Amino acid sequence: MKIFLKIWRQETREAKGEMKNYVLDDVTEDMSFLSMLDLLNEKLIAAGERVVEFDHDCREGICGQCGVMINGQAHGPLPHVTTCQLHMRSFNNGDTIYVEPFRAKSFPVIRDLKIDRSSFDRMIQAGGYISASTGQAPEANSIPISHKTAEAAFDSAACIGCGACVATCKNSSAALFVSAKITHLVLLPQGKIEADERVRKMIAQMNEEGFGHCSNTEACEVECPQQISVLNIARMNWEFNKGGFL
Amino acid sequence: MDAKIPAGPLSEKWSNYKSHARLVNPANRKKMSVIVVGTGLAGASAAASLAEQGYKIKSFCFQDAARRAHSVAAQGGVNACKNYKNDGDSIYRMFYDTIKGGDFRSREANVYRLAECSASLIDQSVAQGVPFAREYGGYLNNRSFGGVQVSRTFYARGQTGQQLLLGAYQALMRQVNTGRVSLHTRHEMLDLIVIDGKAKGILARNLETGEIERHAADAVILATGGYGKIYYLSTLAMGCNASAIWRAHKKGAYMAGVSWIQIHPTCLPQSGEHQSKLTLMSESLRNDGRIWVPLKADDNRNPNDIPENERDYYLERRYPAFGNLAPRDISSRAAKERIDTGHGVGVMKNAVCLDFSKAIKEQGEKVIEEKYGNLFSMYEKITGINAYKQPMLISPAAHFTMGGLWVDYTLMTNIPGLFALGEANFSDHGANRLGANSLLQACVDGYFIAPYTIPDYLAGELKAEKITTDHPAFDEAEKKAKQQLNNFLSVKGKLSADYFHKTLGKLLYDKCGLARNKKGLEEAIEEIRNLQQQFYRELNITGDDKVNTELEKAGRLADYLELAELMCEDALSREESCGAHFREEFQTPEGEAIRNDKDFCYVSAWEWNGADQPHILHKEPLLFESVELTVRSYK
Structure with a gap:
């Protein structure tokens, strides 16, 4: 296939970037987007x-390091995949493809398509954990957890931290990312104890990082490679308000 | 070579060690600093555990976040001898399975400790909030993996590595928040600083600014994973590399079991020239999937059109006791044998079928979906094939390195103060690793062993003179590192780093892969040397010394090219077949491995002796007191 590319090139964090044109004549359908x-x-x-600098590592959809806007869509046209899982069979001969970095105030561009997502780390540092010190823990089966609860906690815990939710949100909100961690931990009995403090601290950090507010467009869920549900956001709001009132 | 194995019966060694390990007073801990390179399960867990004790930690990784390390990609599970299923599991049985799985080429004491600490790891992870699979009564569920006859593999759908890593990552982030850990993401280690024979720091490069940084510490931990990416096409992440351990090796640390590399049987086959990776499909699939090839060679029919009596379920045929759950080395080799004799399937005839039709018929599609749903959908995303309707096509691919830096019982290398944890060391898996033991080893090293052995070392360093970064050893290392980087940028040849990597990978698959022989290995060494010369003559690195993926690749490749030669030397020197190391000269008429305990019951530990000198071989004899060395049979 012949593919026309328009790719964002930017030298440094401060530099002004621009779209540049490239043409590839020998793309095959079985190539992954990143192989292209x-x-x-x-x-x-x-x-x-x-070379065009882009982030990637595992190339199997789990590390969360890859991610670009492809024709304006986070991770490209397929639903619920990462950029590395997208193959060129999703495009046609002669297509023009626009490739840009994930854009958000809280995700500064480092070079070309590489961005700085350390704001995600700082939100986890603020409280996205259970304060269990390592080495000594009670027998695992001493706290039974229902199958349903464990599965629900897993659904939230599956987040890979890629940032597609932020990139696709018109407000650049990190609500889906933060709420997934809050929900994962609050559903489990071990995580309930610190729930109030966790939700307050993580939300405070989210605001400090400059992410926008959630206005319930639900665009994040549509792009999420792990199909994290927006119901997590509702849960976060409930936990936040509950912490404030009770 | 002193492995420093504690005295006493096998089952008491670790307790004895812990009881007598030296301690550091809490007030003194904040004066002691430890560098941890790598933030996978081993690195993150060690860094978090030591920070909790009060030490000052500097944590480094090349990825953009600590959570991305390749432990994240492990799918199937983590072993622990909880005996929840009441099916006869015990520490001893797990120890025996592991040492047998490793074809009696690992240290008894280390392997026993691995099994002994396994149960606590599950407790630890549950406390951190890892959402393991549960039974309907609320208790933990588990399943079987290759090479064992009990059910001891705990899992979180097909994302067990991710969930365990997030537990360790969150523990690490909690310590970053306390200020005890400073986090250095997007950094690569360029060199180890050794002063008066002890590891005292590292030289690192900031991969965004290009700045070369000096970091001094009282001890250095390398938890930088394996080097299976040396084959280019592998199940590993693109950035996985041997550079940290190799540069430590060139500073005097021995490398052991170098050529013991696991080729995983269940990966997606190569489909074209431009491929950059072979995705792993979890071994857990072999619990319900049956592996077969067409009985007739060069059969071009669609697998669904091949009737039952024209299929060869070769694992069930050759290894009836373990069947589709035969260990990885044996399964991979059996697949290669079928593919080489023309029974392969798929476009490139390089795959075998993994068939779920029987399991779906017996258990229903819903149950199979719950167990493996994400693996089936991953398979469909990549290949466009629905595995509920037709067999998956799978093929062996380079996966895990049993070899790595030589360490003693305390996980310290032969350089005092330099520790190697997780896949970066050689210690527990012998010549073949059992499935679901890698997550275990990484976690046990970081959560349960390093927190005892590193304080023991640091206790002896309390009065040592503090090294600062203006020490001449840093000057010298920085000068050499800059020279190398400038060299890469100034060759300006015609060929990309990837060209060399792909060429090296293909060569290694052919001559130092699933099967090796003397002639092939000797040729490979010659070819690697030529490739190395060509690399320094014709490499082309464009761009600058700041954010530059190509420059990163060049450094890794320079190390891979040297390591590849040692891999072949190691394979050449070991004139026996054991585990993943299959020398074609040493096999039975049926194609089974012939191990030679009389002459090769030792660990090969290699010492760097300069670029133009051959490595020096040191032998650590393996003494077996509790198990009898038997022919490893899964028939």
Whole structure:
């Protein structure tokens, strides 16, 4: 296939970026989207040019490091996949593809398509854990947890921290990311004890990082590779308000 | 070579060690600092545990966040001998399965400790909020994995590694919040600083600014994972590398079991030239999936059109006692044998079928979906094939390195103050790792062993002179590192780093992969040397010394090219077949491995002796007091 690419190039955090045009003649359908970028980079190297920098690592949809806007959609046209799981069979010969970094005030661009998502780490640092010190813990089966509860906690815990929810949200809200962690931990008996403090601290950090507010468009769930439900956000709001009132 | 194995009966060694390990007074702990390179399960758990004790920790990773380390990708589960199923499990049985699985090429005391600490890990993870699978009564569920006859594998759907890692990551973030851990993401380790024979710091490069940084500490932990990515096409993440351990090796740390690399039997086959990775499909699938190939060679029919009596369920045929749950090395080799004789399926004829039709018929699609739903959907995303309707196509791929830095019982390398944890060390898996033991080993090293052995070392360093980063050892390391980076940028040849990586990978698959022989290995060493020369002559790295993926690749590849040669040397020197190391000269007429306990019952630990000198081989004899060395049979 012949593919026309328009890719965001930006030298440094401070520099002004721009879209640049590239053409690839020999793309095949079984190539993954990132292999297609590898191919482009091979050509750039042969031409003596600097490669397009993009984040990626596991290339199997679980590490959460990859992620770009493809034709304006976080992780591209397929629902619930990461960029690395997208294959070129989703495109047609002659297509023009716009590739941009995930954009949000709280995700500064480092170079080209690479962004700084350390704001996610800082929100977890604020309280996204159970304060159980390592090494000594009671027998695992001493706290039975129903099958349903464990599965529900897993649904929230499955978040890979890619940031697609933020990138796709018109407000650049991190509500889905934060609420998934809050819900994962509050559903489990071990995590209930610190629930009030956790929700307050994580939300305070979310605000400090400059993420926008959630206005319930539910765009985040649509793009989420792990299909994290917006009901997590409702749960977060409930936990937050409950903490305030009671 | 002193492995420092504590005295006493096997079952009391670890308790004895813990009772006598030296301690550091709480007031002194904040004066002691430890560098931890790597934030996977081993690194994050060690960093969090030591920070909780009060030590000052500096944590490094090359990824953009600590949560991305490749432990995240482990799917199937983690072993622990809880005996919840009342099916005869015990510490001894788990120890025996592991040491047998490793083909009697690991240390008894280490393996026993691994089994002994396994139950606590499940407790630990549950306390952190890891949502393991539960039975309807609310108790923990588990399943079987390859190479064992009990059910001891705990899991969180097909994302067990992710959930365990998030537990460790969150514990680490909690310590970052207390100020005891400073986090350095997007950093790569360039060199180990050794002063008066002891590890005292590292040189690191900030992968955004390009700045070379000096970090001094009282001890250094390398928890940087395995080097299976040396084969290029592998189940590993693109950034997985050997650079930290290799650079420590060049500073004097021995590398052991270098050529023992697990080729995982259930991965997606290569489908084309531009592929960059072979995705793993969890071994847990073999609980319900049956592996077969067409009985007739070069059978081009769609698998669904091949009737039952024209299918060869070769694992069930060759290994009736374990069937589809035969260990990984044996399953991979059996697949290779079928593929090489023309029975392979798929476009490139490089795969075998993994068939769920029987399980779906017996248990219903819903149950199978609950067990493996995310694996089936991952398979469909990549291949476009619905595995509920037709067999998956799978193929062996490079996966896990049993080899790594040589460590003693305390996980310290032969350089005092340098520790290696998790996949980065060689210690527990012998010549073949059993499924679901890697998450276990990484966690046990970090949560349960390092928190005792590192304070024991630090207690002896309390009065040592504090090293500062203006020490000449840092100057020298920085000068060399800068020289190397400048060299990569100035070659300006015609070929990309990936070209060299792909060439090296193919060569290793051919000559130092599932099967090896003397002639092939000797040729490989020659070819690797040529490739290395070509690398320094024709490499082309564009861009600058700041954010530059290609520059990162060049450094990793320079190390891989040296390591590859040692891999082949190691495989060449071991004239026997054991575990993942299958020398074609040493096999029975039926194609089973012939191990040679008389001459090779030792760990090969290699010492770097300069770039143009051959490595020096040190042998650590393996003494078995509790188990009898038997032919490893799964028939």
